[in-house]
Amino acid sequence: MVSDEVIKDILRQNEAMSGLVDTLGENDDLFEKGLDSFGSVQLMLALEERFEVEFPDSLLNRRSFSSIRTIRETVTKLTVGAAA
Amino acid sequence: MSSDLARRAKRAAAVAAQHADQVDREGRFPAEAVAALKAERLLGLQVPTQYGGEGAGLAQIAEVCCTLGQACSASAMVFAMHHIKLASLVTHGLTSDWHCGLMAKVANEQLLIASSTTEAGIGGDLRNSLCAVEATGDQFSLGKDASVISYGAKADVILVTARRNAEAPTSDQVLVALMQDQMSLNRTSTWDTLGMRGTCSEGFRLEAKGVPCAQILPKPFAEIAAQSMLASSHLLWSSVWFGIASYAVDRARSFVQGEARRRPGTVPPSALRLAEAANALQAMKATVLSGLRKYEGAQHDPDELSSIGFAVSLNNVKTTSSAMAVDIVQRALAIVGISGYRNDTPFSLGRPLRDVLSAPLMIANDRILSNTANLLLVQKGGGQLLSA
Incomplete structure (x- = not known):
């Protein structure tokens, strides 16, 4: 189960996002809020570790990780795929 | 590149070449070259036709950068930097009336950005x-x-x-x-x-x-940087450096051919070094061209433009081509020898060498490699020869 709370926990550990997490709506653009290239890779690594998935190259773009909602959808796509 | 555009670029390059040494010596703006670029209407090339431009793609701009790079590195770099900014306007300004008006002015009045x-x-x-x-x-x-x-x-x-x-x-x-x-x-x-x-x-x-x-451009700069600036900077700068390197190899070629004509029946020893330089130049060209093709394929796909694979490829184009350009000009200098070291011979390579030394420093390669290193922590790879 990919809950927004778990995603927020992961964002709290991200240097660029840590102070902002409680103010974030699910559609807020994380890149506009200060997520940079380094921070986004750290976020992807933390998500891969937490949800035991590997994002294929086709999902490693800005849109897949641009908001809490798109992160939930991106991770769900992979976890559902793995269960099927 | 259409023959018309090639001719216009060559005419502007001829003016740039004529003043290049003085521009370099005095450290002054290449005013004559920029006036020639305006006279040939090359500053508005990328502007869409409905705003009075020619709707040129990045590959055409890159070819002009290369032509100018063979004549005067500074003029070529000014032209490249102008078109990098124009690429941002063309890619991200079309939804804004004010910026469409600006594009029309750039094309009509040949404004420098x-x-x-x-x-x-x-x-x-x-x-x-x-x-x-x-x-x-x-x-x-x-x-x-x-x-x-x-x-x-x-x-x-x-x-x-x-x-x-x-x-x-x-x-x-x-x-x-x-x-x-x-x-x-x-x-x-x-x-x-x-x-x-x-x-x-x-x-x-x-x-x-x-x-x-x-x-104020309507799109966040984060998006502009990722979707138009990264690619256009690395590709147009690399095209300028390719122009500088190809000029140097041409000088070396001409030098070796002169030696061959003076000693019929033998291949001058310097020809072997020329073969190595030409080899490196071709590899550099392939690097820049593959980057241009990758960009053309991704241009209208924001997901691909913002992907990790695309950023890694374009970063590699910059670090590879900038290092190769320096190496190639140095190889050319070694071939022509003292004639290239002197500033008063047809084979002089001092100015191109000094100019091209900026390539690995202009956004330091270490900074770009650090960025690539970070991206590689998640990229999965498995690329094929003809795609990705």
Whole structure:
């Protein structure tokens, strides 16, 4: 189960996002809020570790990780795929 | 490139070549070359046809960069930097009436666009700004300690990065277009360098007041940087460096052929070194071309443009081509020997060598490699020869 709370926990550990997490709506653009290239890779690594998935190259773009909602959808796509 | 565009580029390059040594010696703006670029109407090439331009793609601009790079590196780099900024306008400004009007002016009046990203206290990290847009009603003011604005004193328009507002984090940036008569520029540093002396990349205190908010590009700068600037910078700079390297190999070739004509029946020893230089030049060309093709394939696909694979590829084009360009010019110098070291022979390579030494430093390769290193922590790879 990919809950927004778990995603927020992961964002709290991200240097660029840590102070902002409680103010974030699910559609807020994380890149506009200060997520940079380094921070986004750290976020992807933390998500891969937490949800035991590997994002294929086709999902490693800005849109897949641009908001809490798109992160939930991106991770769900992979976890559902793995269960099927 | 159409033969018409090739002819126009060659005519402008001939003017640039004529003044290149003086531009270099005096460290002055290549005014004659830029006037020739305007006369040939090359500054509006990328502007869509409905706004009076020619709708040229990046590959055509790259070819002109290469042609100019063979004549005068500084003129070529000014042309490249102008078109990098224009690429941002064309890619991200079409939804804004004000910026469409600006594109029409660029095409009709052949306006020269400069860039202000670098800032005191931030350095070359273009994705952070300290200065901020301060809006009151429909207008804003902006003050920036711009530690480098290449040809800032000669530009008709400057595209400036700044924080969205005074409360925004340093990475929440916008890009604003300022016209020459809307800002004051006070020079804070000079540009006395080893090479690329004609880009006049001086520092300025930039102040603008009472500017309409419509001049702020509607897209966040983060998106502009990722989707148009990264690719256009690396590809157009690399095309300039390819032009410099190919000029140097041409000088070496001409030198070796002269030796061969003087000693019929033998292959001069320097021909072997020429073979190595030509080999390296071809590898460099393949690197730049594959980058241009990758960009053309991704151009209308924001997901691909913002993908990790695309950023890694384009970063590699920059680090590889900049290092190769230096190596190739040095190989050419070794072939022509003292004739190339002297500044007064047809084989002189001092100026191109000094110019091309800027390539690995202009956004330092270590900075780009560090960025690539970070991206490789998640990229999965498994690429094929003919795709990805």
